[in-house]
Amino acid sequence: MILEAKNLTKFYGLRKAVDGLHLEIPQGSVYGFLGPNGSGKSTTIRMMTALISPDEGEVVIKGKSVNQFGNEALNGVGALIERADFHKHLSGRTNLEMLARMDGTNFDRIDYVLERTGLSQRGDDKVKTYSQGMKQRLGIAQALLSNPELLILDEPTNGLDPSGMKEVRDLIGELSAEGITIFVSSHLLDEVQKICTHAAIIHLGRLITSGEMDTLLKDSELFVTEIRVSDAAKTTELLSSLDWVFHCESSNGSVKVNMDKARISYAVKLLVESGVEVSAVIPRTSLEEVFLSKIGSGSPI
Amino acid sequence: MFGLIRNEMLVISGRWRSYIGFIGISVLMPLILWGFVYGSENIHQEYARELGESFMVVGSIINAFLATYIIMNALWIHIPFLVALAAGDAVAADGSNGIFRITLTRPVSRLKILTSKLIATYIYTALLLLFCALWSVGIGSLVLGTGDLIVIDKGILILSREEALVRMALSFAVAILVMFSVATLCFMFSAMVNNGIGPIIGAMLIIIIGYLVKAIPLDFFDRIEPFMIVSYFDVWLDAFRDPIPWSDIWNKLTILTLFSVSFYGIAVYVFLKKDITS
Ligand SMILES: Nc1ncnc2c1ncn2[C@@H]1O[C@H](COP(=O)(O)OP(=O)(O)O)[C@@H](O)[C@H]1O
Numbered sequence A: 001m002i003l004e005a006k007n008l009t010k011f012y013g014l015r016k017a018v019d020g021l022h023l024e025i026p027q028g029s030v031y032g033f034l035g036p037n038g039s040g041k042s043t044t045i046r047m048m049t050a051l052i053s054p055d056e057g058e059v060v061i062k063g064k065s066v067n068q069f070g071n072e073a074l075n076g077v078g079a080l081i082e083r084a085d086f087h088k089h090l091s092g093r094t095n096l097e098m099l100a101r102m103d104g105t106n107f108d109r110i111d112y113v114l115e116r117t118g119l120s121q122r123g124d125d126k127v128k129t130y131s132q133g134m135k136q137r138l139g140i141a142q143a144l145l146s147n148p149e150l151l152i153l154d155e156p157t158n159g160l161d162p163s164g165m166k167e168v169r170d171l172i173g174e175l176s177a178e179g180i181t182i183f184v185s186s187h188l189l190d191e192v193q194k195i196c197t198h199a200a201i202i203h204l205g206r207l208i209t210s211g212e213m214d215t216l217l218k219d220s221e222l223f224v225t226e227i228r229v230s231d232a233a234k235t236t237e238l239l240s241s242l243d244w245v246f247h248c249e250s251s252n253g254s255v256k257v258n259m260d261k262a263r264i265s266y267a268v269k270l271l272v273e274s275g276v277e278v279s280a281v282i283p284r285t286s287l288e289e290v291f292l293s294k295i296g297s298g299s300p301i
Numbered sequence B: 001m002f003g004l005i006r007n008e009m010l011v012i013s014g015r016w017r018s019y020i021g022f023i024g025i026s027v028l029m030p031l032i033l034w035g036f037v038y039g040s041e042n043i044h045q046e047y048a049r050e051l052g053e054s055f056m057v058v059g060s061i062i063n064a065f066l067a068t069y070i071i072m073n074a075l076w077i078h079i080p081f082l083v084a085l086a087a088g089d090a091v092a093a094d095g096s097n098g099i100f101r102i103t104l105t106r107p108v109s110r111l112k113i114l115t116s117k118l119i120a121t122y123i124y125t126a127l128l129l130l131f132c133a134l135w136s137v138g139i140g141s142l143v144l145g146t147g148d149l150i151v152i153d154k155g156i157l158i159l160s161r162e163e164a165l166v167r168m169a170l171s172f173a174v175a176i177l178v179m180f181s182v183a184t185l186c187f188m189f190s191a192m193v194n195n196g197i198g199p200i201i202g203a204m205l206i207i208i209i210g211y212l213v214k215a216i217p218l219d220f221f222d223r224i225e226p227f228m229i230v231s232y233f234d235v236w237l238d239a240f241r242d243p244i245p246w247s248d249i250w251n252k253l254t255i256l257t258l259f260s261v262s263f264y265g266i267a268v269y270v271f272l273k274k275d276i277t278s
């Protein structure tokens, strides 16, 4: 495990923001940290990056306890926490130079990370002229600066438009392929499902479930795609026979499927070729929705 | 560490608030000197009365040194304010701007980061006072010329031009150390909060209350005076006594240093434990 959280607990006053959290992040994984807004994702990530100290439990990164070693434990870790903020009156490049100077990172890396995040053209402009998306990319650039083995990203797609979100997802995929372990938080189920090999879900500071994405897809009701079709019975029959569809049930005119998101278009093609008309494919996107509907219907999560 | 300090200087030089001190002094000095040129008759008469006929003064009485000496006396509340203006932001600004989220998540200890901020604040403070000295003596020399410095404090002391220059340098050096203690006081508050205004108000309150306590002749106030930082501020005046009271200067500076070390200690304690939630 490259990062372990053990019994992590944090109070804000009397409110427990994070409650006895256990997490194990395997080397090389893309680990999704899912939870609705206010569930304690940022608080957990701040404890991982030595910004705040836990009231109980500890975080261990590459065998070093963050409680004990503080910032020194963050060698080889790059992080972007919540919104990306910089010195606005300085250029993106100057901001990166300042950060590189802090831990003696070679300035050659600056061009590389600007290039990687698509900011080469605008690196010399002042940060105050950047759009939200560019600031966010500069945020990722600074996290990549010291050539990290572990990248911790807190809702990196927040405030981005759909194409910006896709760019970030693609970048995460590329970085993962290069061997960087990535821990990424999100409140969007759909997003995590698309890019992660592992995931943990928290709600009200408590861990709901965690593990490999495939296992979660099989077991969890949370990762459901709804398909509206002309013939629900036939659809259920067709899809159930596929080995990458984990669960499938029909309910008045629509079919709810637990499946690998990457194969949705293939599934639709298959249905259409078999004479089933598909009128909509609706992935569960927001955890808020899921939790609200659960709480609304009174069933335990 | 050098890189960290360089970063901090870059940030300080990018804040408009850092220039208020320099602009203020640039504008104020010519104004005051202009006042000396046109209002020098009164000062002349006063000095002539004190000195009588018995002294031979080389150069003009109203010269750059006397003007600087009087200005230093007059600005003794303003300069701390200008120092506090910069020191208030030293730590707090990074908190409120969200910069700590990208700096304190790097493998560099918080102690180093805090210390580099303090050193940068000291560099700023020293530059501000140096500017004050050069500007005052500099344009003072152009407008009023130089000459002997006549100090009327406890008795009359006439210092030759060369001696006056040495004493000026000594007093500014001492004043810089005094202002370091003001800077550290404000810095301590800055390490505790996330806005730059609170620390300025906090530090100025302590200084103003200190001056009040000093000014009001109550028995109780006299007893707490030794525990107040402002009681030692006038050490720069000792540079104009004859002979120079080195041991007094040494003692006062030692006490001011102890104040600074304590303020820094508290800042370290608070900052190392601080939860960064902004
Ligand atoms: N600085 C703070 N002071 C008090 N409560 C806070 C603070 N930051 C977060 N919280 C509370 O802690 C809980 C978890 O917040 P957070 O970790 O930011 O959630 P998430 O990142 O999942 O949206 C929320 O109820 C939030 O209101």
Ligand SMILES: [Mg+2]
Pocket: A038, A041, A042, A043, A082, A154, A155
């Ligand atoms: Mg958050």
